[in-house]
Amino acid sequence: MIKAPGQRTRARRLQEKARHDHASGQAVRDAMPLAHAGHLVDGAPVVTPTLQRRERDRVCWHGSSAGRMIRACAAAQVRLTVTRVDGLVLARSGLEHSVAHRCVMVFGVAEPVPDAARPAHPEAMRQRLVPGRWPLLRPMTAQDIKATAVLSLPVDKASGKIGAGVPSDPEADMGWPVWAGVVPLRLQMDPPQAGPGCQPGLPEPKARFGETR
């Protein structure tokens, strides 16, 4: 429903590619580590940003063991939505303007990852974002591991949507004399900036945050 500013007819909506297969869902999750977790607090919906990654047929995320998000999500109904924006679709009428995007939603009852499996999650999440960095870090302590809770959802209940990447004006509007097309948007990673106390001469990290196109 990410549209700007109009929306489409039912027929047109059906023309958009609704992808529900696992491969497409995983491709979207790989393209965007950021997710938004929907859960309930006192009966009201709450939406919290978090990072996600796949572990076999489950999607995993984590947070402070004492934090509100983890406590609200554990053993509760959760919806994890991942949205990647690819561009602005500029049509000939306001109604047909839209955002080119890919979105996948996974839902179900979130399960806490057992204690024995928890240490593997931070390592896998780090390695996904900065391959090769984990072995260089100060090793995790028992306290570090205890402080971090990990949740997961099976990916078998999921829905997806890939919004059209080109304007879909009706025939009657095609001659309207205004530029129509797409303005591409992507996540750009800039050169690393050393922080306070960073020793000179240490190798800079090679990070990635989903696909960079």
Added chain:
Amino acid sequence: MIKAPGQRTRARRLQEKARHDHASGQAVRDAMPLAHAGHLVDGAPVVTPTLQRRERDRVCWHGSSAGRMIRACAAAQVRLTVTRVDGLVLARSGLEHSVAHRCVMVFGVAEPVPDAARPAHPEAMRQRLVPGRWPLLRPMTAQDIKATAVLSLPVDKASGKIGAGVPSDPEADMGWPVWAGVVPLRLQMDPPQAGPGCQPGLPEPKARFGETR
């Protein structure tokens, strides 16, 4: 709670800047038109991506009048979360890794914008993303306007968080011999790509999608 892969102690969390004032919230919303709306469907949380913009002291979004998101949000408890990712914070331990981000959440009961005020919303949303384009478009028809519902929330109930932009390793870890700092991330807008049937010679749009830094 967007962290990777650890989380911080309570004391450390309090050091992060939690901004609850209106100016900070508006700055975050201006920096990221994409929002995620949390609402309930059959008692379970659902998270739907949508675009948002401010109209005086309210945040507005829209969708198909017949669509599920609009019907579920109207006159119901909604949480609208806007998250802007600014970089990966690479610390000396896995626990202290995080994502530099700005996040604002607005919550309350979503109100449908009255019919008389609805036409102004698509125009304002368009003008925000592509200034000057609206007058060039095929004008909205009564049917276009009828098909688009607009909702709003007052911004007086909001909470925000601005995650630290530099590693905050404890003193004991500062000597660990690994690069530490930030890898900046930003949204990059690439040159417009003309779509099918776009007449040659028409002026290309100058779009923007929040701040581009």
